[in-house]
Amino acid sequence: xxxxxxxxxxxxxxxxxxxxxxKYLDRTRxxxxxxxxxxxxxxxxxxxxxxxxxGRRVKLSDFRGKAVLLNFWATWCPPCKIEMPWFExxxxxxxxxxxxxxGVAMDDTEPPKIAEFAxxxxxxxQVLLGTDKVSDDYGDVQYLPTTFYIDRNGVIVDKAAGLFSxxxxxxxxxxxxxxxxxxxxxxxxxxxxxNPWAPPTKDAP
Amino acid sequence: xTKRAGTVAAAAVVFFLATLGLAQxxxxxxxxxxxxxxxxxxxRAGASTSVEMDFRIGSEFHINSHHPKADYLIPTVLxxxxxxxxxxxxxxxxxxxxxxxxxxPNDKLSVYSGDFTINAVLKAPANAAAGSYPVKGExxxxxxxxxxxxxxxxxxxxxxxxxxxx
Numbered sequence: 001x002x003x004x005x006x007x008x009x010x011x012x013x014x015x016x017x018x019x020x021x022x023k024y025l026d027r028t029r030x031x032x033x034x035x036x037x038x039x040x041x042x043x044x045x046x047x048x049x050x051x052x053x054x055g056r057r058v059k060l061s062d063f064r065g066k067a068v069l070l071n072f073w074a075t076w077c078p079p080c081k082i083e084m085p086w087f088e089x090x091x092x093x094x095x096x097x098x099x100x101x102x103g104v105a106m107d108d109t110e111p112p113k114i115a116e117f118a119x120x121x122x123x124x125x126q127v128l129l130g131t132d133k134v135s136d137d138y139g140d141v142q143y144l145p146t147t148f149y150i151d152r153n154g155v156i157v158d159k160a161a162g163l164f165s166x167x168x169x170x171x172x173x174x175x176x177x178x179x180x181x182x183x184x185x186x187x188x189x190x191x192x193x194x195n196p197w198a199p200p201t202k203d204a205p
Numbered sequence: 206x207t208k209r210a211g212t213v214a215a216a217a218v219v220f221f222l223a224t225l226g227l228a229q230x231x232x233x234x235x236x237x238x239x240x241x242x243x244x245x246x247x248x249r250a251g252a253s254t255s256v257e258m259d260f261r262i263g264s265e266f267h268i269n270s271h272h273p274k275a276d277y278l279i280p281t282v283l284x285x286x287x288x289x290x291x292x293x294x295x296x297x298x299x300x301x302x303x304x305x306x307x308x309x310p311n312d313k314l315s316v317y318s319g320d321f322t323i324n325a326v327l328k329a330p331a332n333a334a335a336g337s338y339p340v341k342g343e344x345x346x347x348x349x350x351x352x353x354x355x356x357x358x359x360x361x362x363x364x365x366x367x368x369x370x371x
Contacts, residue, residue, distance in 0.1 A: 074354070078306075078308060078309055078314065079349070142355055143353045144356075145353060146353075163352040163353060
């Protein structure tokens with residue numbers, strides 16, 4: 001009986017200790033500046049340099065002046081599958097107005113399997129291979145799908161975590177398309193060092 | 206309180222406390238699944254025994270069963286590493302529950318939700334040396350809620366097996 005009571009107390013203490021340690025580590029393990037936490041609306045979208053399924057490199061800043069729908073997804077994510085045909089349709093519908101859809105695959109799977117999946121889903125918009133860095137830069141994207149709506153100046157207009165309706169997605173697309181490209185967009189970023197949308201500047205002689 | 210009742214009560218309290226951890230893991234990365242402690246398993250040399258491992262999934266989540274309905278889905282898999290004195294003869298998974306979710310009402314998925322149990326059949330050869338042996342492993346799963354999914358995760362699995370001579 002005494003032994004049981006002792007075991008019981010030790011186990012409870014161990015569990016409580018683990019919970020406390022988890023909270024402590026949560027506060028201390030992160031190093032460097034926090035990125036994209038809290039409300040990200042109005043924040044400059046961090047630039048990235050990611051590989052496409054066919055091995056090219058794509059930067060977010062390649063699309064300056066365009067409205068960008070940046071969708072984080074994975075092959076193992078059934079809700080992501082629901083959105084993909086919508087994104088394809090919306091890209092066709094609004095592409096002429098300046099919409100660019102970029103899918104960022106957060107799989108550990110080999111690129112050919114991701115490509116096969118995207119093909120089966122009828123996806124023709126650009127699919128990029130996600131990295132821990134881009135996930136971290138965008139606020140540790142763990143919840144898929146997560147979509148960022150980025151206006152023509154590279155500012156995040158909205159973030160949608162989870163599956164939303166086609167109508168809600170289209171409304172957000174209209175918002176980012178309505179923005180006008182300001183070549184002197186303010187550097188309001190909390191997440192990136194520079195403004196990828198700013199026009200290139202010449203080096204001083 | 207008998208010794209057995211005390212052990213069961215302790216395990217229940219630990220499982221309850223561990224369940225609290227479902228929402229308190231670091232970085233907002235919830236555990237989604239916790240495992241109840243497994244009592245000391247006794248196994249006679251030359252015999253086999255079934256070890257029940259009880260898991261609890263957070264109330265708002267589900268995970269794929271061991272046999273999800275599509276290749277692209279990540280199955281729940283238990284991996285056990287046993288010492289030389291033991292072998293894993295079989296791992297028995299529960300059948301998944303066919304459920305449809307709001308994100309795809311016409312597309313049923315085979316999932317686990319709530320509590321589920323996996324049974325591992327362990328064997329000890331007749332010449333196994335008596336003693337206490339640790340069994341370690343992991344449960345790998347991939348969780349979703351009603352509108353989104355989370356990256357695959359693993360939680361540790363650990364228990365002790367005592368081999369006794371015939």
